[in-house]
Amino acid sequence: MSNSPTHGKSTVLKANTKDISAWTNTSDFKYAADRHESTGYGAVGHEYADGVGLKAHGFKCGGTYDITATTGTAAVFQGKEGTMVGFVRRIQGTGTGKPEETFNAILDDFTPSSPFNDIVRWTANFTVSGDVAYTTQ
Amino acid sequence: MDLAAVYTELGTRLQTISATDLHVYPYPPGSIEPDAAILPFPDDVKFDETYAAGLSKITLPIIVAVPRPVDPNVVERLAPYANPSGAKSVKAVLESGTYTAFSLINVLAPGFDMVKVGGTDYAVAIFNAEIWGSGA
Numbered sequence: 001m002s003n004s005p006t007h008g009k010s011t012v013l014k015a016n017t018k019d020i021s022a023w024t025n026t027s028d029f030k031y032a033a034d035r036h037e038s039t040g041y042g043a044v045g046h047e048y049a050d051g052v053g054l055k056a057h058g059f060k061c062g063g064t065y066d067i068t069a070t071t072g073t074a075a076v077f078q079g080k081e082g083t084m085v086g087f088v089r090r091i092q093g094t095g096t097g098k099p100e101e102t103f104n105a106i107l108d109d110f111t112p113s114s115p116f117n118d119i120v121r122w123t124a125n126f127t128v129s130g131d132v133a134y135t136t137q
Numbered sequence: 138m139d140l141a142a143v144y145t146e147l148g149t150r151l152q153t154i155s156a157t158d159l160h161v162y163p164y165p166p167g168s169i170e171p172d173a174a175i176l177p178f179p180d181d182v183k184f185d186e187t188y189a190a191g192l193s194k195i196t197l198p199i200i201v202a203v204p205r206p207v208d209p210n211v212v213e214r215l216a217p218y219a220n221p222s223g224a225k226s227v228k229a230v231l232e233s234g235t236y237t238a239f240s241l242i243n244v245l246a247p248g249f250d251m252v253k254v255g256g257t258d259y260a261v262a263i264f265n266a267e268i269w270g271s272g273a
Contacts, residue, residue, distance in 0.1 A: 021189035
């Protein structure tokens, strides 16, 4: 038996073609789908159709606030609420044969957080539009 | 961040406090001449604070030593370095500097103690500096 983990530090994340990896330290893709209920009269419990629920993925990410004017946090996300962002996520990093996920997502909220005793950080939540395209680099 | 470059730039910046009154040792010295600013080894170095080795963090003690108290003037002598502002303020001078070896420095409030360096006792203010910079 073997175990071959991959380390999160290798993850690459691009938003609208800009590589935001250097100021990102968390990203969570929630694979989800709606349930399509098919319960009829006489059923003793809820019943659901198999494989027909719409995909309803979610995505969130966050990190340290980067003050770079053109490629930093504000340049990429600030004022973009409600708009579509194109993501490329390489969870195992960049390299031939490694997986790549491509998806579009609506920016639901963007939250720069400024504690008095630490560096400024940010989080952003997205609703994925459509499905994810899985490719191999 | 290149650790040696960080020490060099912090030492250069500390030297601006006073070229004659403050002797700067950007390394752990065997002996010192007071008043002295000393940069010993880091307490903590963290790599990979973000993806792609984008950010590293160094927590570094900064010690200012003045002669062991033989009279009440020791507080008066140490205070200008320990205060949050002023021409000799370690916090104010370091945080207002411009650096290329790292991106950001935050100097925390000091603690105070008596320590022995090279067999001689000194009164010291011990700061902790949080330093962030490129993970490369």
